[in-house]
Amino acid sequence: MSRMNYDKDVTSKFFDQAAPGYDDTSYAQGQPNAYRLELVKDILKGLPKGRTLDAGCGSGQLMRYLVEQGYDCAGSDLSPGMVEQTRKTLSTLTDRSVPLMVAPLDRQSDFADGGFDIIASLGVIPYVPESEEGAVYRELRRLTKSGGYLIAAYENALFDLFTFNRYTVEFFEQNFLPLVAAPDRANLRRQLEGLMVNPLAPAAPDQSAARNQVFRRAENPLVLPAKLKQYGFEVVDTCYYHFHALPPLLRNSSPELMQLSRDMEIRHARAWQAMFMASTFITVARVV
Numbered sequence: 636m637s638r639m640n641y642d643k644d645v646t647s648k649f650f651d652q653a654a655p656g657y658d659d660t661s662y663a664q665g666q667p668n669a670y671r672l673e674l675v676k677d678i679l680k681g682l683p684k685g686r687t688l689d690a691g692c693g694s695g696q697l698m699r700y701l702v703e704q705g706y707d708c709a710g711s712d713l714s715p716g717m718v719e720q721t722r723k724t725l726s727t728l729t730d731r732s733v734p735l736m737v738a739p740l741d742r743q744s745d746f747a748d749g750g751f752d753i754i755a756s757l758g759v760i761p762y763v764p765e766s767e768e769g770a771v772y773r774e775l776r777r778l779t780k781s782g783g784y785l786i787a788a789y790e791n792a793l794f795d796l797f798t799f800n801r802y803t804v805e806f807f808e809q810n811f812l813p814l815v816a817a818p819d820r821a822n823l824r825r826q827l828e829g830l831m832v833n834p835l836a837p838a839a840p841d842q843s844a845a846r847n848q849v850f851r852r853a854e855n856p857l858v859l860p861a862k863l864k865q866y867g868f869e870v871v872d873t874c875y876y877h878f879h880a881l882p883p884l885l886r887n888s889s890p891e892l893m894q895l896s897r898d899m900e901i902r903h904a905r906a907w908q909a910m911f912m913a914s915t916f917i918t919v920a921r922v923v
């Protein structure tokens with residue numbers, strides 16, 4: 636879904652520069668991250684209250700909740716700017732020293748084996764290419780106690796089937812055409828485009844969107860449980876957020892769709908339709 640090549644330094648600098656205004660842009664009322672946080676708070680309420688790591692803590696919105704609720708917690712992030720922002724967020728909340736470190740997901744070397752009951756990593760794995768995710772999951776497994784939990788948020792690859800645009804054509808090309816033993820893939824792609832009214836939309840992608848500035852990728856929620864099992868995690872819950880009541884291409888002709896979409900958040904987080912209508916999801920997995 637991202638056309639950007641992966642470069643860890645570019646990612647780190649992108650989030651350094653985003654850090655000071657991150658809460659205002661990403662956590663404003665009605666923003667998807669705000670719904671994500673509500674869902675995660677709810678998930679945490681159903682789990683034993685143990686030592687918790689927020690891996691990829693960003694500006695510290697989840698850390699704030701953990702500290703307020705009295706969790707023994709720690710945070711880490713690739714971006715020094717984000718870690719600094721978390722430090723600021725927490726500074727007025729507690730005199731307790733909360734361990735915070737600058738570290739990539741695959742090298743959390745300050746933290747001991749089995750040091751955490753819960754690891755949250757919300758919207759962070761999408762910024763790691765598939766070729767490096769094995770190292771990430773092994774590291775997260777190393778840090779989590781047996782019987783502990785991983786709460787991770789991803790971009791939803793299946794949402795591309797709901798958009799009837801360029802991303803839908805790409806989804807077919809990447810996921811269905813490889814099963815079709817046909818020699819002329821380019822021709823098949825053209826035929827697929829012919830089925831679509833807007834095969835080239837979005838034509839001018841929003842340059843301010845993260846996915847057009849840094850590498851980012853989606854995950855298929857149907858495939859993820861088997862993938863996580865390889866690393867010792869068993870998926871026990873999946874819920875969706877960032878709803879689109881209808882494909883985004885219809886948004887301009889019906890501004891009220893925005894509100895209808897927001898009305899679906901939380902309420903339909905576990906509906907099967909959400910697997911297509913929501914562009915992001917949270918998976919809860921238990922360490923087995």
Ligand SMILES: C[S@@+](CC[C@H](N)C(=O)[O-])C[C@H]1O[C@@H](n2cnc3c(N)ncnc32)[C@H](O)[C@@H]1O
Nearest residue numbers: 650691692693713714717739740757758759762
């Ligand atoms: C979309 S933000 C989400 C921040 C936070 N988890 C939240 O929910 O608000 C993604 C975060 O992941 C961090 N990040 C990106 N790649 C990372 C990596 N390889 N290791 C650790 N953190 C990473 C970024 O610096 C950024 O703070």
